[in-house]
Amino acid sequence: MRFTPTELTEAELRLQQEVREFLAEELPPGSHEPCLGMAARKDKDFSLKMAERGWVGMALPKEWGGSDRTAVDRFIVVEEMLRWGAPVGHHWVADRQTGNVILKFGTEEQRERFLPSICRGELGFSIGMSEPDSGSDLASVSTKAERASDGWIINGTKIWTSGAHENDWFVCLLRTSPMEDGNKHAGLSQLLIDLKSPGLEISPIPFLDGSHHFNEVTFNEVFVPDTNVVGDLGMGWHQNTTEMAYERGGPDRWLSPFSTVEQLLREAHGTELENAVTELFGELIARWWGIRNLSLSVARLIDTGEAPSVESSLVKEMGTRYEQEVVEKLVHLIDLEYSPDSESLFERLLSQCVVTFPGNTIRGGTIEILRSVASKGLKGLPA
Amino acid sequence: MTEDSLVDPLVTETAHRLLSEICDHESIQAAEATGQAPEIWNAFAETGFPWISIDEDAGGSGGSLLDALEVLRLVGYHAAPIPAAETGILGGWLLANSSQELPDGITTVVPNGRENVTGSVSGDEVTVTGRALRVPWARVAERIVVPLSIEDQTVIASIDSAQCAIEPMTNMAGEPRDTVTFENVQVPLAIAAPGIDLEAFRFRGALSRAALMAGAIEKMSQLTVSYTNDRVQFGRPVAKFQAVQQHLVWGAQDAALARMVAETAAREAARGTAQFEIAAAKLVANQAAARATKACHQAHGAMGMTQEYPLHHLSRRLWSWRKEYGSDAEWSSWLGKIAVAQGADQLYPLVTGGSAVLN
Numbered sequence: 001m002r003f004t005p006t007e008l009t010e011a012e013l014r015l016q017q018e019v020r021e022f023l024a025e026e027l028p029p030g031s032h033e034p035c036l037g038m039a040a041r042k043d044k045d046f047s048l049k050m051a052e053r054g055w056v057g058m059a060l061p062k063e064w065g066g067s068d069r070t071a072v073d074r075f076i077v078v079e080e081m082l083r084w085g086a087p088v089g090h091h092w093v094a095d096r097q098t099g100n101v102i103l104k105f106g107t108e109e110q111r112e113r114f115l116p117s118i119c120r121g122e123l124g125f126s127i128g129m130s131e132p133d134s135g136s137d138l139a140s141v142s143t144k145a146e147r148a149s150d151g152w153i154i155n156g157t158k159i160w161t162s163g164a165h166e167n168d169w170f171v172c173l174l175r176t177s178p179m180e181d182g183n184k185h186a187g188l189s190q191l192l193i194d195l196k197s198p199g200l201e202i203s204p205i206p207f208l209d210g211s212h213h214f215n216e217v218t219f220n221e222v223f224v225p226d227t228n229v230v231g232d233l234g235m236g237w238h239q240n241t242t243e244m245a246y247e248r249g250g251p252d253r254w255l256s257p258f259s260t261v262e263q264l265l266r267e268a269h270g271t272e273l274e275n276a277v278t279e280l281f282g283e284l285i286a287r288w289w290g291i292r293n294l295s296l297s298v299a300r301l302i303d304t305g306e307a308p309s310v311e312s313s314l315v316k317e318m319g320t321r322y323e324q325e326v327v328e329k330l331v332h333l334i335d336l337e338y339s340p341d342s343e344s345l346f347e348r349l350l351s352q353c354v355v356t357f358p359g360n361t362i363r364g365g366t367i368e369i370l371r372s373v374a375s376k377g378l379k380g381l382p383a
Numbered sequence: 384m385t386e387d388s389l390v391d392p393l394v395t396e397t398a399h400r401l402l403s404e405i406c407d408h409e410s411i412q413a414a415e416a417t418g419q420a421p422e423i424w425n426a427f428a429e430t431g432f433p434w435i436s437i438d439e440d441a442g443g444s445g446g447s448l449l450d451a452l453e454v455l456r457l458v459g460y461h462a463a464p465i466p467a468a469e470t471g472i473l474g475g476w477l478l479a480n481s482s483q484e485l486p487d488g489i490t491t492v493v494p495n496g497r498e499n500v501t502g503s504v505s506g507d508e509v510t511v512t513g514r515a516l517r518v519p520w521a522r523v524a525e526r527i528v529v530p531l532s533i534e535d536q537t538v539i540a541s542i543d544s545a546q547c548a549i550e551p552m553t554n555m556a557g558e559p560r561d562t563v564t565f566e567n568v569q570v571p572l573a574i575a576a577p578g579i580d581l582e583a584f585r586f587r588g589a590l591s592r593a594a595l596m597a598g599a600i601e602k603m604s605q606l607t608v609s610y611t612n613d614r615v616q617f618g619r620p621v622a623k624f625q626a627v628q629q630h631l632v633w634g635a636q637d638a639a640l641a642r643m644v645a646e647t648a649a650r651e652a653a654r655g656t657a658q659f660e661i662a663a664a665k666l667v668a669n670q671a672a673a674r675a676t677k678a679c680h681q682a683h684g685a686m687g688m689t690q691e692y693p694l695h696h697l698s699r700r701l702w703s704w705r706k707e708y709g710s711d712a713e714w715s716s717w718l719g720k721i722a723v724a725q726g727a728d729q730l731y732p733l734v735t736g737g738s739a740v741l742n
Contacts, residue, residue, distance in 0.1 A: 005646045083731045266727035282718030286663035290644045318636045375628040380609030
């Protein structure tokens with residue numbers, strides 16, 4: 001494991017500047033309620049505008065509608081969007097992981113069918129991994145796909161499916177052959193499933209603040225054609241693990257409270273700050289600078305063709321805990337009874353952080369699971 | 384990556400090999416007992432390592448600041464009980480930048496900050512008076528360098544250690560941090576080159592500590608992974624327990640973080656002004672050291688609390704380096720003022736651009 005320092009090239013800095021100008025024009029400060037990182041509003045028009053610039057599915061090949069850009073280019077676009085609190089929810093999952101999965105494991109027909117519309121910002125995807133009885137122990141999923149003529153019949157339940165009520169498709173990890181003793185990773189496959197399929201029922205699971213992200217998705221004899229199997233039958237676990245490397249370690253794992261901190265500085269403008277508050281700003285930007293450099297070096301590593309799952313788990317575990325630490329430091333220092341309907345945007349954002357950030361160290365793999373992934377890759381003293 | 388941002392791999396390899404040979408548990412322990420480590424120093428100095436990044440014309444070994452900081456990182460990694468930073472990128476740098484001769488032996492430097500040392504200029508001489516605290520390795524130094532700010536000028540006094548009274552004192556790792564008293568010591572007046580002043584020296588000191596700390600935290604993390612894989616309890620290596628894995632992961636994260644910030648600051652410092660990067664690197668390293676020390680000690684159990692096990696060579700040095708050349712409060716305050724002055728719209732550009740945004 002080695003995080004090699006890297007820096008942006010001239011061309012990459014130009015992209016950064018371009019994204020900043022785009023955001024300043026589309027979403028000038030004060031014109032929108034910033035989102036808190038990846039839990040962003042869905043705004044299809046915004047996604048379409050980004051796609052026009054080539055910033056959705058940008059690392060996918062031009063042949064399939066992408067821009068042949070690098071993981072670092074995508075990193076630059078994503079970090080600017082997140083720190084701005086832009087409404088990137090509609091294309092988020094497709095851009096981060098589903099496009100890669102279809103490119104890497106999908107058939108020519110699937111690539112033609114899905115990648116261009118992902119890159120145009122049209123299609124929204126959800127993730128079909130967890131089940132009521134399978135969370136951290138994901139390989140124990142029991143939703144079954146059984147053989148039918150030209151396809152599969154699905155029965156079972158997926159849960160915590162963010163955005164299923166608004167999105168178009170999801171990639172599901174399913175059991176296509178019965179669990180063998182001692183090898184629970186075998187017999188799993190990934191299927192592309194239309195969220196409007198007959199027999200598929202989507203029920204909301206209200207989030208703790210009353211908002212609607214989560215759903216339970218129930219399959220009652222849902223038919224999925226053979227042409228929607230992604231990759232090889234029985235290779236679902238391996239494919240899913242590869243997908244996770246894209247999901248972890250990026251700016252979405254450490255930038256969520258940035259717009260809140262930025263807003264505090266904006267609202268404090270012109271007032272005399274206590275030393276402790278000034279020091280807090282110093283402490284926060286220093287650590288953000290350090291974590292960003294680690295995260296950027298992971299993106300650079302992905303561009304060399306590696307799947308740095310240990311490095312990305314390490315960064316995600318650290319980044320999501322840091323997000324919570326930032327909020328705790330703000331709460332500790334700022335003498336306010338903040339409320340979700342305050343006139344102050346900072347207070348509204350802080351209220352939202354306080355209530356929702358306990359989930360940051362859970363979503364996409366709990367930090368306990370990440371520690372177990374990361375610790376397997378740690379090396380002791382050189383021989 | 385451009386060429387100016389790369390360390391010469393030969394430097395890494397040679398320094399690592401040499402330090403592995405000359406610094407072992409016993410020799411570090413012996414240095415603590417006697418307050419000196421002449422064999423280690425002589426072997427290290429013979430290679431010219433202490434003077435990397437100082438021009439050969441000025442009596443140095445040539446090479447880049449990046450290489451010099453890589454050597455310091457390895458000095459930290461091996462907990463080498465030697466004044467490598469003081470002789471080279473701190474004291475040696477001040478001497479070379481005031482056109483003064485580098486001694487063959489050890490140079491140390493009076494860290495600025497809370498020192499009560501003053502100088503007065505008369506003709507082509509400067510007279511130095513006062514009592515300097517926590518001067519690293521003064522007792523074995525040939526020369527003691529004192530940077531002074533006198534009437535808008537930075538004066539670099541190079542003093543023969545025989546002209547000072549030295550009281551032996553130590554830091555938390557048992558390394559010399561002596562009290563040095565100057566009683567009207569007269570030396571030739573030497574003015575620092577433009578850009579070399581007490582502030583630049585403070586940053587340079589912080590940069591040296593960040594490099595040393597990065598090395599020490601990495602070694603601590605590696606020791607911890609090795610120990611917990613060897614140590615068996617309840618019939619299996621303790622590294623297999625989730626509760627212990629947490630400490631291993633936290634230690635490894637802070638090792639990676641401290642090395643990343645030290646190397647990034649080194650790269651920028653080798654190019655020019657890097658105040659943001661150095662301040663942030665020292666602050667991040669200070670906090671990483673605190674967290675990693677806690678995690679690594681915890682994973683070692685009682686064994687890590689003994690003198691016979693080498694963890695303490697690293698953890699005790701880290702407690703000392705954390706406070707040298709700027710505490711958490713000093714650097715967070717410096718960075719915070721920069722952030723507030725930049726304002727909300729420029730806050731993220733500052734995180735991504737660092738000193739480039741400030742220049």
